[in-house]
Amino acid sequence: MKFLTADDKTKWLKARHLGIGSSDAPVLVGAGRKSLLALYTEKLGLTEDAETTELMEAGLELQPGIGRMFARRTGRTLVDLPPWTVYQGDPGYMLASPDFLCPDHPTLPGMGGVEVKFVTFVQGDEWEEEPPLAAQIQVHHQMYVCER
Numbered sequence: 001m002k003f004l005t006a007d008d009k010t011k012w013l014k015a016r017h018l019g020i021g022s023s024d025a026p027v028l029v030g031a032g033r034k035s036l037l038a039l040y041t042e043k044l045g046l047t048e049d050a051e052t053t054e055l056m057e058a059g060l061e062l063q064p065g066i067g068r069m070f071a072r073r074t075g076r077t078l079v080d081l082p083p084w085t086v087y088q089g090d091p092g093y094m095l096a097s098p099d100f101l102c103p104d105h106p107t108l109p110g111m112g113g114v115e116v117k118f119v120t121f122v123q124g125d126e127w128e129e130e131p132p133l134a135a136q137i138q139v140h141h142q143m144y145v146c147e148r
Contacts, residue, residue: 019093059118089145
């Protein structure tokens, strides 16, 4: 697994255009919130990447605290990634940017990814039994890219 660290968000978004990222994977199998055409035109640079919503912005602000709470409750160590990091798997077009890495899983060797999701009460029903399919696909893609 290789990783690329961009200097800023603009370069990070450009690096994500080099392949299929974890948030792209659900779209490719019909489980995402955007169309295949929207993803295709974004990857080609013909349209702008989707703008950051207020909910996404709130999640990014709360992510460090949620990570600390996860580490405290589970007793696991979380490694915060350098800003704007993209992991490149094998094959090289498989990309991922996990929120954290977790090196000390009790039964699995190596480094695992931790994905933080911030949802509102409106979305809560989608998460009641298990994570929605799109989130599951995103995490499985990250596991593959991060070799875990």
